[in-house]
Amino acid sequence: MKNTPVTIKDIARSLNISISTVSRALRGMPEIHPDTRQAVTKLAEELDYQPNQxxxxxxxxxxxxxxxxxxxxxxxxxxxxxxxxxxxxxxxxxxxxxxxxxxxxxxxxxxxxxxxxxxxxxxxxxxxxxxxxxxxxxxxxxxxxxxxxxxxxxxxxxxxxxxVDNKLAAFKATEHLIENGCRRIGFLAGPTQLLLSNQRVAGYREALANHGLGVGDQYVVHCDYTQENTIMQTLTLMSLPQPPDGVVMISDRVAYPAMYAMSQKGLRIPQDVAVVSFNNEPVSAFFSPALSSVSQPxxxxxxxxxxxxxxxxxxxxxxxxxxxxxxxxxxxxxxxxxxxxxxx
Structure with missing residues (x-):
């Protein structure tokens, strides 16, 4: 059965007081005794009462x-x-x-x-x-x-x-980089609490493991989607003693400033570092170089x-x-x- 929304009438009946008293108590009216107001507020919270249900x-x-x-x-x-x-x-x-x-x-x-x-x-x-x-x-x-x-x-x-199956999509994207000669693959991920990002990182790690490629945690960096933070994290990633020769990006919106940062560092794409991303935004086809990307329906x-x-x-x-x-x-x-x- 569908849950019936809790009403002021339900609260009034439970406390054996009038509906108008409950209404005034919930609105914090001063004429209501503090003990009554506290009892009404406590029960309303317990019953998950919502005034604009x-x-x-x-x-x-x-x-x-x-x-x-x-x-x-x-x-x-x-x-x-x-x-x-x-x-x-x-x-x-x-x-x-x-x-x-x-x-x-x-x-x-x-x-x-x-x-x-x-x-x-x-x-x-x-x-x-x-x-x-x-x-x-x-x-x-x-x-x-x-x-x-x-x-x-x-x-x-x-x-x-x-x-979408984010883990599988990231697995395939990572495997594509492996098949194109990449051996040190990094991942420019989203915020750590974002499930979608974590699923893609899991797919990336699984692809590396399946191909016997172990890379350290330093090859996974997290950005907050802003251009400034993306550029900073990209430079951190590409400044490793052994920088990645391939990078999976969490989204095209992150890939654009990341590729800019790579070019500013003198890196050639894909000769020095290959890049694959997510979302397949229309501009990806016209970017230079054109961006490989996972298309979602x-x-x-x-x-x-x-x-x-x-x-x-x-x-x-x-x-x-x-x-x-x-x-x-x-x-x-x-x-x-x-x-x-x-x-x-």
């Missing part, structure tokens, strides 16, 4: 609006994904409200609160870079509020997900996220819709930045 709003009316939260729309990956989300939602008769976290955990919490006040009927969320506590999203899942996580997710959140991921959300929104059953995880295929697009003779 989304399910309560939906009982009154349908807004046919979906809330979408992404790290940043300046990222090609998320702007392209949003196009397909909006198109799919529109075809189903829904509109979309979009919020950006700018990679901030606190802003992510605020975005959810604001969208709930706007009475969206469900959420599609890609977690921020800084998010390492998932209570605000887990609460949506516990309340059976329609929810789909896309691309960036957490394994502990019980929700439908649309993702961005449009299809957005469409699939809406499909999974609609299954929850349109359900008339009292039984929650089973959670689904859709793993999409990736493809390594090989270009000049990584292609060289194994005899190199």
């Amino acid at each position: 989304l399910a309560k709003n939906l009982a009154k009316s349908r807004t046919r609006t979906i809330g979408v939260i992404v790290p940043n729309l300046s990222y090609y990956f998320f702007s392209a994904m949003l196009n397909s989300i909006e198109e799919s939602a529109l075809q189903a008769g829904y509109s979309v409200l979009v919020c950006q976290t700018n990679e901030s955990y606190l802003r992510e919490i605020t975005n959810i609160q604001n969208l709930m006040r706007s009475q969206v009927e469900g959420f599609i969320i890609s977690l921020s870079r800084d998010t390492d506590n998932y209570e605000h999203v887990e609460r949506l899942a516990r309340k059976n509020i329609p929810l789909v996580l896309i691309d960036r997710y957490a394994e502990t959140i019980d929700a439908s997900k649309v993702i 961005i449009q299809e991921m957005g469409t699939e996220a809406v499909r999974l959300l609609l299954k929850q929104l349109d359900s008339t059953s009292d039984t929650p819709v089973p959670k689904e995880t859709k793993i999409m295929d990736t493809q390594l697009i090989v270009r000049a930045s990584s292609f060289r003779s194994p005899a190199h």
